[in-house]
Amino acid sequence: MPNDAIADARRAELCGLIDQVARGDRKALAAVYERTSAKVYGVCLRIARDREAADEILQDVYLKVWKRAARFDAGVASPITWLCAIARNTAIDWVRKHGAPALPPSGDAEEPGSDIGNAMEAMLADEGRALIFDCLETLAPNQQRAIRLAYFDGSTHTELAAIMQVPLGTMKSWIRRSLLQLRGCLEGE
Amino acid sequence: MNSDLTPEQAALAAEHALGVLEGEERAEAMRLSLSNPAFAARVAKWQGRLDPLSEGFDEVPPPNLWNAIEARLDDQPVDTNVRALRFWKTAAGLAGAVAASLAAIMVFNPFASPAPVAAPEQPAARPVIAQLAGADGTLLAANVNPQTGQLVIRAVALPKSDLTPELWVIPGDGVPRSLGLIARDDTTLVNLPEALRPLVIDGAMLAVSLENPQGAPHTAPSSTPIALGKISAI
Numbered sequence: 001m002p003n004d005a006i007a008d009a010r011r012a013e014l015c016g017l018i019d020q021v022a023r024g025d026r027k028a029l030a031a032v033y034e035r036t037s038a039k040v041y042g043v044c045l046r047i048a049r050d051r052e053a054a055d056e057i058l059q060d061v062y063l064k065v066w067k068r069a070a071r072f073d074a075g076v077a078s079p080i081t082w083l084c085a086i087a088r089n090t091a092i093d094w095v096r097k098h099g100a101p102a103l104p105p106s107g108d109a110e111e112p113g114s115d116i117g118n119a120m121e122a123m124l125a126d127e128g129r130a131l132i133f134d135c136l137e138t139l140a141p142n143q144q145r146a147i148r149l150a151y152f153d154g155s156t157h158t159e160l161a162a163i164m165q166v167p168l169g170t171m172k173s174w175i176r177r178s179l180l181q182l183r184g185c186l187e188g189e
Numbered sequence: 190m191n192s193d194l195t196p197e198q199a200a201l202a203a204e205h206a207l208g209v210l211e212g213e214e215r216a217e218a219m220r221l222s223l224s225n226p227a228f229a230a231r232v233a234k235w236q237g238r239l240d241p242l243s244e245g246f247d248e249v250p251p252p253n254l255w256n257a258i259e260a261r262l263d264d265q266p267v268d269t270n271v272r273a274l275r276f277w278k279t280a281a282g283l284a285g286a287v288a289a290s291l292a293a294i295m296v297f298n299p300f301a302s303p304a305p306v307a308a309p310e311q312p313a314a315r316p317v318i319a320q321l322a323g324a325d326g327t328l329l330a331a332n333v334n335p336q337t338g339q340l341v342i343r344a345v346a347l348p349k350s351d352l353t354p355e356l357w358v359i360p361g362d363g364v365p366r367s368l369g370l371i372a373r374d375d376t377t378l379v380n381l382p383e384a385l386r387p388l389v390i391d392g393a394m395l396a397v398s399l400e401n402p403q404g405a406p407h408t409a410p411s412s413t414p415i416a417l418g419k420i421s422a423i
Contacts, residue, residue, distance in 0.1 A: 026259060026262060029258075029259075029262070030255055030259070033255050033258065034255075037251045037254075037255075038248040038249060038250055038251055039246065039248050040251075041248075041249045041250070041251035042246045042247045042248045042249040043243065043246045045249050046246060046247075055251075055252060055254060058251055058254055059254055059257055059258050059261065062258045063258065063261055063262070066262055067362070068362070070362075070363060071361060071362065076237070077237070077240060080243075081240050081241060081243055081244075084240070084243030084246060085236060085240050085243065088208070088243065089208075092208045096211060096215060130241035130242070130244060131241075132238065132239065132241050132242055133241075133242070133245075136242075147207070150207050150208060150209045151207065151208070151239060151242050151245075152242075152245060152246065154208055155209065156208075156209050156210070156211040157204075157209050157210070157211065158211060160209065175204060175207070175209055176200055176203075176204070179200075179203040179204070179207065179235075180203075182238070183203075183238065186238055
């Protein structure tokens with residue numbers, strides 16, 4: 001399929017560039033930035049909810065890529081997944097350290113859902129829908145929403161409880177149960 | 190691996206990977222990630238499960254920050270690190286081969302006497318050991334006590350030299366950090382610096398190089414390691 005071929009070529013190119021970055025090639029890092037910064041910035045901005053913060057986090061992400069490129073293992077993750085994971089962790093660290101930004105508007109149930117829609121499109125055009133999206137859909141709607149808010153907005157237990165207007169203890173057990181259910185689904189139990 | 194974590198720790202690892210923790214729970218997860226390799230592995234496993242969700246993040250046109258990033262690259266001596274990484278990786282490969290050939294004679298008890306005994310009231314973190322092997326029968330044995338942050342290393346056989354053996358830990362990033370000079374024909378007790386303790390864990394590499402004692406601990410080894418070994422939990 002041509003789409004698969006394009007995605008494969010793009011992935012292979014990024015892997016090659018990251019390998020060059022590991023050898024200290026700045027131009028390769030510039031090329032990685034050019035190809036991936038829109039996606040990475042999307043992660044930073046979504047979680048930091050603040051442009052200035054997102055700008056700072058974006059820089060930190062590529063400095064980490066510069067330092068950690070030698071550790072990238074194409075056998076474990078796709079390069080864009082690896083970059084997004086660095087971005088998400090860096091953004092969450094930043095937010096936990098500098099205090100939580102304003103909560104996203106409560107009751108806005110559309111947003112996480114629509115992202116999943118976009119994600120599906122992106123993936124159908126890219127590398128096929130990841131199993132975890134199917135697994136997510138097996139959760140009860142409230143639990144699904146909590147996991148999506150946690151993953152995509154970087155919300156904490158407390159924020160989730162406030163957004164979804166349930167007691168903190170209830171939220172904690174939703175999350176715990178959801179994660180177990182997801183694991184069971186992913187591992188085909 | 191499962192039996193290494195309490196159910197509470199296993200749940201905490203999953204929640205930490207998802208990123209929902211805050212305050213004391215998050216601090217606890219961070220501490221465990223550094224001190225307990227089984228916990229760190231569990232977090233990584235969960236991240237691997239959840240990471241494919243990142244496809245769901247929308248792209249947003251970023252401001253052009255490349256110049257700002259490039260200006261800060263000078264602070265990251267990636268060239269040196271990567272060269273060091275490759276150099277040490279190659280050396281590690283060699284040492285692995287040597288270690289395999291030595292396996293048959295490695296049945297001595299590496300720690301008969303001065304190994305610190307794990308405090309019985311803290312059974313959580315298990316001691317870890319490493320056997321460091323090199324060419325020509327070079328052999329050292331090390332034992333780390335995570336509770337006390339102490340490492341005991343015994344030089345079993347070292348090549349003759351006027352230089353002094355220096356011990357290094359090489360964590361996942363491949364950059365050797367000095368743990369100081371050690372005795373060439375005796376047992377040395379190393380009090381691990383607080384900052385380096387999280388690096389001296391299951392899976393990291395220990396190495397010994399021969400160095401001029403002046404200026405130790407050095408920032409980087411000056412020569413090929415004479416012995417290498419991987420740290421592993423007992």
